[in-house]
Amino acid sequence: MGKSLPIKITERPNPSGLVIIGVSFLALLSAFLVASFVFWAYGTNPIVAYRALFSGAFGGTYELSETIRRAIPLLLAGVGLAIAFKAQFWNIGAEGQLLLGTIAATWVALFSPVPKPLMIPAMFFFGFLAGAAWGLIPAILKSKLGINDVITTLMMNYIAINFVLFLVQGPWKGEHQWGFPYTDKFPQAARLSTIGTTHVHWLTLVIGVLAAILIYILINQTTPGYEIKVLGSNPSAGRFAGMSYVKTTILVMFFSGGLAGMAGVGEIAGIHHMLRNPSELSLGYGYTAIIVAWLARKNPLAVILTAFFFGAIFSGGDALKVSIGLPFQITDVFNGLILFFLIGSEILMNYKIEWRKA
Amino acid sequence: MSENNTSLIRFDSIVKKFPDVLANDHVSFDIEEGTIHSLLGENGAGKTTLMNVLYGLYEQEEGTIYLRGQEKIIDSPTKAIELGIGMVHQHFKLVSSHTVIENIALGLKTASTMRPTKEIERKLVELAAQYGLDVDPRAKIWQLSAGEKQRVEILRALYRGAEILILDEPTSVLTPGETERLFQVLQDMASSGRTIIFISHKLDEVMAISKYITVLRDGRVVDTLKKESTNKRELSKKMVGREVLFDLERKPVDRGDKVLEVGNLSAFNDKGIKAINNLSFDLHEGEILGIAGVAGNGQRELAEVLSGLRKATSGKVFIDGKNLTNASPRSIIDSQVTFIPEDRINQGIVGNLTLNDNVILKSYRKPPFSKGIFINYRAVKEHAQKLIEQFDVKAPGPDTPANLLSGGNIQKLILAREVSLEPKLIIASHPTYGLDVGAAEQIRNLLLTQRENGVAVLLISENLTEITSLSDRIAVIYEGQLMGLVNREEATRSELGMMMAGTRIEQITHDQV
Numbered sequence: 001m002g003k004s005l006p007i008k009i010t011e012r013p014n015p016s017g018l019v020i021i022g023v024s025f026l027a028l029l030s031a032f033l034v035a036s037f038v039f040w041a042y043g044t045n046p047i048v049a050y051r052a053l054f055s056g057a058f059g060g061t062y063e064l065s066e067t068i069r070r071a072i073p074l075l076l077a078g079v080g081l082a083i084a085f086k087a088q089f090w091n092i093g094a095e096g097q098l099l100l101g102t103i104a105a106t107w108v109a110l111f112s113p114v115p116k117p118l119m120i121p122a123m124f125f126f127g128f129l130a131g132a133a134w135g136l137i138p139a140i141l142k143s144k145l146g147i148n149d150v151i152t153t154l155m156m157n158y159i160a161i162n163f164v165l166f167l168v169q170g171p172w173k174g175e176h177q178w179g180f181p182y183t184d185k186f187p188q189a190a191r192l193s194t195i196g197t198t199h200v201h202w203l204t205l206v207i208g209v210l211a212a213i214l215i216y217i218l219i220n221q222t223t224p225g226y227e228i229k230v231l232g233s234n235p236s237a238g239r240f241a242g243m244s245y246v247k248t249t250i251l252v253m254f255f256s257g258g259l260a261g262m263a264g265v266g267e268i269a270g271i272h273h274m275l276r277n278p279s280e281l282s283l284g285y286g287y288t289a290i291i292v293a294w295l296a297r298k299n300p301l302a303v304i305l306t307a308f309f310f311g312a313i314f315s316g317g318d319a320l321k322v323s324i325g326l327p328f329q330i331t332d333v334f335n336g337l338i339l340f341f342l343i344g345s346e347i348l349m350n351y352k353i354e355w356r357k358a
Numbered sequence: 359m360s361e362n363n364t365s366l367i368r369f370d371s372i373v374k375k376f377p378d379v380l381a382n383d384h385v386s387f388d389i390e391e392g393t394i395h396s397l398l399g400e401n402g403a404g405k406t407t408l409m410n411v412l413y414g415l416y417e418q419e420e421g422t423i424y425l426r427g428q429e430k431i432i433d434s435p436t437k438a439i440e441l442g443i444g445m446v447h448q449h450f451k452l453v454s455s456h457t458v459i460e461n462i463a464l465g466l467k468t469a470s471t472m473r474p475t476k477e478i479e480r481k482l483v484e485l486a487a488q489y490g491l492d493v494d495p496r497a498k499i500w501q502l503s504a505g506e507k508q509r510v511e512i513l514r515a516l517y518r519g520a521e522i523l524i525l526d527e528p529t530s531v532l533t534p535g536e537t538e539r540l541f542q543v544l545q546d547m548a549s550s551g552r553t554i555i556f557i558s559h560k561l562d563e564v565m566a567i568s569k570y571i572t573v574l575r576d577g578r579v580v581d582t583l584k585k586e587s588t589n590k591r592e593l594s595k596k597m598v599g600r601e602v603l604f605d606l607e608r609k610p611v612d613r614g615d616k617v618l619e620v621g622n623l624s625a626f627n628d629k630g631i632k633a634i635n636n637l638s639f640d641l642h643e644g645e646i647l648g649i650a651g652v653a654g655n656g657q658r659e660l661a662e663v664l665s666g667l668r669k670a671t672s673g674k675v676f677i678d679g680k681n682l683t684n685a686s687p688r689s690i691i692d693s694q695v696t697f698i699p700e701d702r703i704n705q706g707i708v709g710n711l712t713l714n715d716n717v718i719l720k721s722y723r724k725p726p727f728s729k730g731i732f733i734n735y736r737a738v739k740e741h742a743q744k745l746i747e748q749f750d751v752k753a754p755g756p757d758t759p760a761n762l763l764s765g766g767n768i769q770k771l772i773l774a775r776e777v778s779l780e781p782k783l784i785i786a787s788h789p790t791y792g793l794d795v796g797a798a799e800q801i802r803n804l805l806l807t808q809r810e811n812g813v814a815v816l817l818i819s820e821n822l823t824e825i826t827s828l829s830d831r832i833a834v835i836y837e838g839q840l841m842g843l844v845n846r847e848e849a850t851r852s853e854l855g856m857m858m859a860g861t862r863i864e865q866i867t868h869d870q871v
Contacts (some may be wrong), residue, residue: 014710014759222731226722229715234708239667240699241719242688 007353015349020297023349027341028295034337044324056319057312065198066318068205069271071311073098073263073282075208077289078296078303079215080259085298086219087232087252093138093153094260095286096160097131099278101264103164104130106172106183106275109190116189123190123265124207131261132254134160139253143246157286161278168275183275192270201270204262208307211259215300224251260286283314284332291339310335365427366391366553367412367522372421374407379765381407382418383577389570394544394554396564398597399574400653400820402791405557406448408574409524412555413445414438444515445524450507454500458482458493462514478517485516489543505536512543523547524555529563530654541567559597559652561590561859573597594855598822606802606827609810613830614643617783617814618664623673624838625663633659635838636673641783646805646815648829650822652858656838657818658700661787664816665697666690678782691720696776700787700818702765706772709761713753716760717742717775741778749774750800766797773804784808787818802828822854836860 012019036046057067077094084091104126108114114122138152167183174184192201219225227248231238235245267281268274275281292310296302317331365388374382381404389395397405410416412423414432422429425441432438438445452461459475462482470477479495486492491509499507508528515523525544529537544554544567558564564571565585573580573596580596618641627633634656641647651657662668664675666687674683677693699705707716718727718738726737742756751770753763760768769789776784786805790798805815805828819825825832832849834841834857842863844853856866 014762221733221735223722223728223733224731226715226718226733229711230708230719233710234704236701236704237706237708237719240665240687240697240705242666242686242691 007355010352010354012350012352020349023345024295024297024342026348027345028338030341030345031334031337034341035334038330038333039326042326044326049320049324049326052319052323053313053316056323057316059319062198063315063319065195065200066315067308067311069199069201069311070283070314071307072201072204072208072270073267073285074289074292074310075303075307076204076211076263076266077260077286078292078307079208079212079300080256081289081293082296082298082300082303083215083219083228084252084256085293087228087248088235089139089142089249089252089256090150091135091138091153091253091256092150092290093135093156093286094256094263094289095282095284096153096157097134097257097260098264098267098282098286099157099160099164100130100134100257101127101261102268102275102281103167103264104261105190105265105268106167106186109186109269110172110183116187119187119189120192120203120269123269124262127261127265128258129261131264132258135253135257135260136250139249140246143249164275164278164281168277172275174274177274181277186269186273190269191273192266194270199271201266204266204270207262207266209304211262212300212304215255215259218255219300224248228252260289263289288314288335291335291342294339294342365389366425368424368427369408369412370422370424372408372411372423373419374404374411374416375419380577382411384421385574385577385579386421387572387579387582389553389555391553392548392551393569394548394556394567396556396558396568396571397574398558398561398564398571398593400559400597402576403574403597404577405574406526407577409445409526409555409557412438413443413524439518439520442519442521443524444518444520444522446508446511446515446526446528448526448528448530450511452499452507452510455498457498458495458502458510458513461499461510462517466518481517482513485513489516489546490539491543503536504531505539508532508540520552522553522555524557526557527559528556529558529560537563561593561597564593565590590859591852591855594859595851598851598855606799606806608806608828611644611810611812613645614812616640616642617678618816619674619676620664621674621676623660623663623670623675625659625668625670627656627659632671633838634663634835637835637838637840638673639833639840639843641814641816643782643812643814644809645831646809646817646829648825648832649816649818649835650825650832650854650858651820651835653820655836657787657820657835659838660835661697661700661785661818664690664695664785665699691779694780694782696720696779696781696784698769698772698776698784698786698789700791702768702772703761707760707768710759713746713751713756713758713760713763713771714738714742716771717745717756717778719775720779745771745774745778749804764797766793766800769793769797769801770804773801777804777808781808781813783814783816785816785818788820789817790819790821790824798824822851822858826851826854834858834863 039046039049056063058064077098081091081094105123108119108123108126134156138149138156141147141152142149168181172183174182176184192203194201219228227243231243231245231248239245263285272281288310292303292306295306313334314331317328320326320330321328367389369385369387372382372385385408399405407416411418414434414437417433423432430441459478459482462478463469463474482495491513493506493509528540532540548554556568568585570582570584572582573593575597621638623634623637624632625634639647649657659668663670666685669684674681677695680693682690682693703709714735721727722733727734739756746753746756749770751774752767763771790801802824809815817825817828826849829846831843831845833843834854836858841857853866857863
């Protein structure tokens with residue numbers, strides 16, 4: 001005998017803002033709930049752990065500044081991913097695009113003839129172009145040849161990582177670094193000033209907020225943005241209306257990769273002041289930015305909030321390591337759980353579950 | 359209810375509703391055991407819906423299904439399979455990277471623990487031999503032709519013990535040779551006691567293999583007939599109907615200059631088979647040219663070539679004197695050609711965007727809607743508001759997402775948008791398909807108004823009544839070829855029906871009167 005389920009699932013074609021926020025909140029809550037079991041498994045009282053996490057992220061001026069510092073690269077890369085996802089281009093390659101930004105910045109700082117006063121603008125400019133170029137390769141491969149964007153963007157990350165490793169161990173290896181795989185330190189003119197004694201390189205933060213606003217306007221008020229929205233929601237209607245999928249995809253990835261590249265410039269010019277091992281440069285910001293853009297539901301303005309939120313998880317994770325002695329990878333566990341529940345909850349947004357009348 | 363011993367399946371007053379359509383409207387008829395019973399009707403007549411109800415994919419709102427006189431509630435395909443019902447869908451449901459055996463094994467409840475595929479293979483070969491359904495059990499699905507895949511589907515149904523086999527438009531993917539072979543298999547199965555339900559809109563096929571034919575139209579049963587006591591002409595009349603179109607006022611319009619000229623046009627379909635073959639016709643200002651034909655005879659490909667989405671392999675398209683053969687969609691749109699696409703949801707609108715965004719789908723780069731790269735959403739909103747009022751689109755407001763509108767209102771929105779571009783030529787594909795009577799009438803009247811304004815309209819439709827009541831001239835196509843082109847006064851229904859079934863106009867007057 002076939003038995004039917006006591007529930008009925010019906011489509012919800014246009015979830016309201018309230019539903020989206022409610023479901024996202026539920027997903028976050030579930031992630032935190034499951035993470036408590038991880039704390040508990042480490043023998044830590046989850047409530048204690050969350051308290052440490054919270055105070056590590058917001059507990060004082062220093063903590064807050066650390067949160068903002070982590071939020072800066074997430075903001076720039078996240079805004080770039082928001083526009084890519086809006087066009088249904090699955091850019092998993094922000095990490096690599098960010099690293100290309102650091103390479104370009106290093107070149108400007110150490111090897112280019114750019115005069116000192118123009119150094120910082122030139123680093124952001126070339127960083128943007130390098131990230132954009134890295135993003136354009138998968139864009140062209142997908143729009144012209146139909147090659148899967150998830151795979152190409154992801155693979156390009158590994159190329160970028162190994163390219164940085166090659167540079168710091170080979171041709172760009174510093175002369176004053178006692179054999180460590182670093183480039184030489186940047187000259188003072190190639191370093192971003194920070195607020196007080198914190199690590200907040202304010203110029204990148206300003207660029208990030210401006211980028212969020214400009215990309216928001218681009219998507220919602222302009223004709224190229226209109227094409228992105230149409231082709232991202234219904235490509236065949238766009239084609240029927242004479243829009244070019246190739247052009248739009250290239251435009252989108254130009255911005256997406258470029259913004260990730262600028263995030264890389266900010267990190268290297270604001271914090272590290274030299275090119276070094278990619279895992280020290282980025283902490284996986286390019287991957288976390290995927291979750292940042294997703295939680296913001298592809299809205300560039302909302303990325304400002306979600307980037308701050310994930311910045312808090314990074315800096316809170318640091319605190320957990322210091323105060324409770326939990327491994328730093330706990331932040332990765334958080335990020336993973338949050339993305340897992342966010343994607344899992346997508347179905348709850350688009351479908352209603354009703355109990356079937358007996 | 360009268361007790362009928364020979365009735366295997368009885369549909370009793372089945373009602374199935376979808377948000378905008380009554381897909382099955384109190385459908386009642388009987389199917390006799392061991393026969394081939396055809397369901398005949400145009401697209402959207404409710405044939406597939408009814409079979410999906412029988413197969414447990416849909417649940418009917420009202421009515422009962424009786425199997426051998428017993429009431430049955432079939433709420434899932436699993437239940438249907440238990441009751442001995444199998445279905446071969448129009449689009450195959452096979453895993454293409456798996457072998458034939460593995461596809462048969464999928465979903466089987468019992469299989470021997472030791473070397474299960476051996477057991478399946480043995481039974482499969484046996485079944486295949488019995489009905490001449492030969493196919494290599496170890497081949498991967500992607501290696502098979504459409505005909506072979508269909509045989510796998512049939513074998514899978516038989517393997518699961520189907521006594522009743524539903525085939526949804528089975529010949530649409532087959533070559534003529536494969537079709538003949540399939541018919542032989544179906545006849546063998548019927549004579550060995552199995553019951554076949556055959557869904558089709560092709561008169562020839564239905565006449566070739568059925569014992570009984572049930573004609574559906576607009577979700578209702580028109581009639582159930584015995585093959586011997588009917589003929590193609592009667593069936594086509596019942597299938598197409600004699601629906602009277604009210605409120606259609608065709609004013610005399612002088613036809614003006616030539617707008618569209620199509621010469622010896624040919625193109626392939628997605629499978630690389632010739633879908634339109636040497637088509638030639640022209641169309642003038644203030645004229646509606648109807649393209650009649652059964653679905654799948656090249657209509658879609660014709661519309662796609664004219665809109666720039668599909669390349670023509672030979673021939674030419676001139677619009678307003680300009681050669682636009684294989685031009686880009688944008689340059690065709692810029693030549694004041696507008697479209698009412700066949701698939702309105704996927705090609706006509708962007709469902710999750712608002713009506714504002716949807717009304718400028720083709721004019722977003724032009725003033726007053728944009729200035730430089732910026733869109734002037736105030737002007738857009740005004741325009742949307744105006745169109746909503748002028749074309750009587752039922753919507754809460756211009757900020758509503760388009761996919762919350764009903765089918766008829768979506769179509770009105772599309773028509774409003776396209777007409778507001780002040781076209782010289784409108785290419786309308788199945789403009790009233792799936793709409794309720796009221797909305798369909800409004801759409802037809804809008805097309806007539808355009809004609810009076812001097813616009814040329816190419817009307818592609820399967821609805822013969824619509825074609826005959828709107829068009830000035832009617833072209834009938836069959837397998838991509840022009841069967842005939844007649845003026846509206848000269849067109850008789852039965853002649854059009856014969857042409858739709860593949861008879862050329864020159865042949866009709868001689869052998870059929």
